[in-house]
Amino acid sequence: MKDRKNCLEVSGLTAGYGQEKAVIENLDFVLEREECLCLHGASGCGKSTVIWAVMGVIREMGGYAEGKILYQAPCGDVDMVGGREEEVRSLRWKEIALVPQSSMNSFNPMYTIRKTINEVLFQHNEGMGKQEAEERCRELFDMVRLEEKALGSYPGELSGGMRQRAAIALALALDPKLLILDEATTGLDVIVEADILWVLRRLRRKKNMSMLFVSHDDRIARAFCDRRLEF
């Protein structure tokens, strides 16, 4: 990493699917610590593709990536494109977490929200007790301004806005340093949208998180982010 104040350094990123022309060609950008960078552009320009490359899951999505995506982890720089699989995997959730484009994708429809959050907590915290997990669930719901009783709901029972908050709570389960939000408020009405942005703003301040905020909405890009990257 050239600069210690950077959270992420992307250089020469080319990504795409199969034999067709690459979706992203030779992209360079930097995300500083505690910065909120908007990835802004029209539908289909490759915003989610960049996110999948940053998360190190582009192959699982049927795609490929070339170039470098350096994440400054406590153990040193990790290349999310060419790094060892177990090293990249160890950063997911704990260091880098994603709120995916459709909050339905965050949850198993057969599980209550509590069960999905508990799975993540238990998987990454050996020896965590049931009581401690329950307290963490409540704390997370408080952060995103959801009532505790929604922990017992199935994803399909929640409104779009509530599900989106629950998806943010899930992404925050292990206190990540970099939160990636893919169209976090798309499809929500303006009042719910404003409230979710308020929650995110407060989280940024409280937790000193860095954010990659994917949006095709010019107004939100301007109002919420420090800087934007046009596609």
Ligand SMILES: Nc1ncnc2c1ncn2[C@@H]1O[C@H](COP(=O)(O)OP(=O)(O)OP(=O)(O)O)[C@@H](O)[C@H]1O
């Ligand atoms: N799994 C996939 N397999 C093949 N092509 C894909 C896949 N995912 C995306 N694409 C194609 O890659 C291009 C970029 O898609 P991507 O989802 O990254 O765009 P986006 O900017 O996130 O769009 P949106 O704003 O609609 O979410 C599109 O042409 C899309 O059809």
Ligand SMILES: [Mg+2]
């Ligand atoms: Mg997308």
